[in-house]
Amino acid sequence: MRTLLNSLFVLSEDVYLSCKDDNVYVERGKERVGSVPLRSIEHILCFSYKGASPALMGRCAELGVSLSFYSPWGKYYCSIFGENSRNVLLRREQYRIADDESRALSIAKSFVIGKVFNARWVLERARRDHAMSINMERVTGQSHLLADAIVSVRAQTSIDALRGVEGRAAQDYFYTFDDLILRNKDDFFFESRSRRPPMDRMNALLSFVYVLLAGDCAAALHGVGLDPYVGFLHRDLPGRESLALDLMEELRSVLCDRFALSLVNTGAIKSSDFEERENGGVFLNDKGRRTVLAAWKKRKDEVLTHPFLKEKIPWGLVPYVQALLLARTIRGDLDAYPPFMWK
Known part of the structure; x- marks a missing residue:
């Protein structure tokens, strides 16, 4: 995982994203690879085939953090934009x-x-x-x-x-x-x-x-x-x-x-x-x-x-x-x- 331009890039294809106490957790099996406060980022770009928890998706939507899913090869799947997202204005x-x-x-x-x-x-x-x-x-x-x-x-x-x-x-x-x-x-x-x-x-x-x-x-x-x-x-x-x-x-x-x-x-x-x-x-x-x-x-x-x-x-x-x-x-x-x- 990398954080650039207030954006979290999740590049490992075998990790799962979850949410706890307004932090996004990056987990591989039972091991926590890293965590980032949701309020400190604007975008999450996830290239993992395991995806993310519904709790994380919901909290991202509430906080206006965009969550975009890609295949490990970079094929775009979809994005989640919350009510507070600036996507429309952009x-x-x-x-x-x-x-x-x-x-x-x-x-x-x-x-x-x-x-x-x-x-x-x-x-x-x-x-x-x-x-x-x-x-x-x-x-x-x-x-x-x-x-x-x-x-x-x-x-x-x-x-x-x-x-x-x-x-x-x-x-x-x-x-x-x-x-x-x-x-x-x-x-x-x-x-x-x-x-x-x-x-x-x-x-x-x-x-x-x-x-x-x-x-x-x-x-x-x-x-x-x-x-x-x-x-x-x-x-x-x-x-x-x-x-x-x-x-x-x-x-x-x-x-x-x-x-x-x-x-x-x-x-x-x-x-x-x-x-x-x-x-x-x-x-x-x-x-x-x-x-x-x-x-x-x-x-x-x-x-x-x-x-x-x-x-x-x-x-x-x-x-x-x-x-x-x-x-x-x-x-x-x-x-x-x-x-x-x-x-």
Whole structure:
């Protein structure tokens, strides 16, 4: 269990939550793993399959502490919000900001700055770690373009213009993405980003991992009381979780792209893990999906120091921490949304 941003994260999948004297008890069998006063927290995010007692659920509802349940893999199940919960006020403010371009622009800029900054540092890491294996001139040139894009993001005065800068930065980043593939170049290569369907193995791998991250971001937003379907950068479309797509932008390169490249460059994923369909699309087969999912679980368990909180957390908690920071920004507790900026 971890307490961050007045939120209790219960990460062990075999513990049970109960309530006594206005404390949430975390128990494994007959052993008490820990306890936290309910009045000291705003959210409980529970990833245990054993769940929580009705007494705890009722007391959380009475005190206005949100209690959200997830599978150990991060699939969102449901949340309990009490009568005193600020969830309605939070969502109303989210909708107001989304309808006011001048206010939405500030948050959208933070998403894009985080995305471009992290994409640049993926290239910088490649320059540092694989200088003898990559086209240094090309990677360096694209890194400089991304640095210029960050400056350009700050100068934009409309969301449409911001989307244009973001799109060009993504093209500059992917222009040199093939240089980051260090082995099995006959089977794994990257010419351009292709979707619906992906047309090669690298794009198929990226698309699959992006779906996993999008699911984590949507689950995180649900848990903190935000509406995943109403975003600030991505346009509203029926059935599209626009805010989840907003949130995942800053995490794509550092969490998904580096993960996919690691699978390829270490030989963990092979050409036999893919299949080609009649329409020319390439997709992971059952064996490939199992391989990626197992590696994704291990990746999410790895620990980093969060750049804003300065605390060590698993990578798997990053979307949830960012969702909490976004909720605090919308609520007015933070002056601006702090994007996840990795080095």
